[in-house]
Amino acid sequence: MAVAEVPREPSAAVSDVVHLDALGPRGSYRTRAAARITDVTGTEAARLSLVPPVYVGRALAALREAGPVPAADLDGLLAAGADAFASGTAGGLDVREYERLVSRVSGTPASVVRTATRETARFVRRARSSAGQGGPRGTVADWRDPSLHGGGAVWARRGDVFAVNASGNHPGVHRLWLEALALGYRVAVRPSRREPFTPHRLVAALRGAGVREDRLVLLPTDHAVADTLVRGADRAVVYGGDDVVARYAHDPRVLPQGPGRTKILVTADTDWREHLDVIVASVAGEGGTACVNTTAVLVEGDPAPLAEALAARLSALPSLPPRDERAVLPVQPLERARALDSYLRGVAEGTRALLGGDGIADDLGDGSAVLRPAVHLVGRADAPQMRTELPFPCVWVAPWSRADGIGPLRDTLVLSALTRDGALVDRLLAEPTVANVYLGGHRPTHWMAPGVPHDSYLSDFLMRSKAVAGAL
CATH class of the missing domain: 3.40.605.10 (Aldehyde Dehydrogenase; Chain A, domain 1)
Structure with a gap:
């Protein structure tokens, strides 16, 4: 691959096409090989140096x-x-x-x-x-810390x-x-x-x-x-x-x-109507595109009333181009939107579509389409559809019982537990494949904050504790 390094600003607009150069250890780096970055209508918007x-x-x-x-x-x-x-x-x-x-x-x-x-x-x-925040309490950052003279640990x-x-x-x-x-x-x-x-x-x-x-x-x-x-x-x-x-x-x-496969569990001791706002926000907030958006809701008892209320709320969301200030749903090129629609129809076979059954690709007439929300009722908590995650507000609603146990709740980035059952919460926190547990319906599942782990603390992966004793 032929490349040519030239001194320049990291990006420069040429005929409305933005050039995104590589940012290397010696400055900006523009190559002859570049990827065309197109917008949702298919119009070239940028060129990315490879x-x-x-x-x-x-x-x-x-x-x-x-x-x-x-x-x-x-x-x-x-x-x-x-x-x-x-x-x-x-x-x-x-x-x-x-x-x-x-x-x-x-x-x-x-x-x-x-x-x-x-x-x-x-x-x-x-x-x-x-x-x-992820550092063990028994460690220090520098081996010169006087507390290590008698023995301790450095976070390295x-x-x-x-x-x-x-x-x-x-x-x-x-x-x-x-x-x-x-x-x-x-x-x-x-x-x-x-x-x-x-x-x-x-x-x-x-x-x-x-x-x-x-x-x-x-x-x-x-x-x-x-x-x-x-x-x-x-x-x-x-x-x-x-x-x-x-x-x-x-x-x-x-x-x-x-995939996040983020879920909400509603047990029989909790009235889901009191939490409908946060359930809707968990599914459709942030455009419904993040790994922390809810893709499955499990209900102890009859899930149909919740699913119907959720579908009614989501159906009211407008189809608008992404630049519109009122837009809340994601937009994709029309061909990709239709491919997602076809894929969803295949995956959803055997379920009951409350929303999106007649298609989720809403053609905007400019080569792009809004991805409309989809809500499907499935027959059991361990249905294969419950593991399907798509890049728009798409949610599967299923019944859950105590006999189903923790199994259907596994492999979850965020699990919002709308329950008063403390013993169940203990089990959820003890389950290794559930990364995060949000309680009480106070925050949508896409909530994040500095200092709060996402999928454990990143430092758990990057750092370790090393024993140090004595001094120079």
Whole structure:
């Protein structure tokens, strides 16, 4: 692959097409090989430089040679980076143009993108304290700490270079890897072609704030080169479907992030009507595209009344282009929307469609379509449909009984338990495959906050405790 490195701003608009350069350890890097990034109507919006394997190898070597961001500088750099990301010009784009491109290309409603901008900046600003939340109470950060003279532990990195093979389903996916930078890792991010603007802006903002170029890089690649990046890092997080999880399941250096299969459980001692607002928000909030959006609701007793009420609420959501301020549903190219519709019809065979049975692709007439919500009643808690997760508000509602036990609730990123049964909550917390348990219906399942673990603390994967005794 022929490449040509030229000094330039990280992004420059040419005839309304934005150029997203790689952000390497020696600055911006534009290649002759570029991926065309089209919006939901099929119109080209950007060109993303794709770097070859040799460039990835050299970039990883440069990261490995660089030291961590000095602890004394970190808080100031993160604060400045957060400000630049939220309101400044980064990567050649001001914040409004960035948000417009994200919405236009990914089909995420404009209001959702704006909220994600503010929230991502909040996570940037608090990345250091969030990372520290995962540290064991018995450890310290520096071996020079006097408390170690009689014996103790230092919280230490398991490596130096962290790679992120990112997804593009929601801008918020890029909030978590910031903790790796705060913990002293040098970070390489491979953006998704579906939405490369957020990682490009975030890396550019942090580098503009003072993070050295050889400590944080953006390496767009094709799929064949992505594995070179993952295998070349000391630790890596990889987003994808069940196939990706299976591929890396036995590699201790890789943290696979697969489907969330987020669920809500409503037991007989709780009136679901009191929680309908939060159930609707859990399914459709954030456009219904995140791994923490609810895709299955299990009801102790008859699930039909809840499903019917949920379908009625979701049916009222408008079909609008993503740029419209009233838009709340995701938009995709018409061909892809129709493919998702066909797939859903096949998966849903044997269920009762309360919403979406006559199609979920609402043609906007410009080459794109809104993905309308779908609500299906299934006959049992362990039905295969309960594991199906799609990139729009699509929910399966099933009966659950005590005889079903914990089995149907397993493999869940977030489980919202609307119950007064403390013994059941104990069982849910003890279940290894349930990552997070939200109680009482106070927050939707897509709620996240700095310092609160997403799929455990990232530091559980990145760090370890080392015994230290004595002093020099």
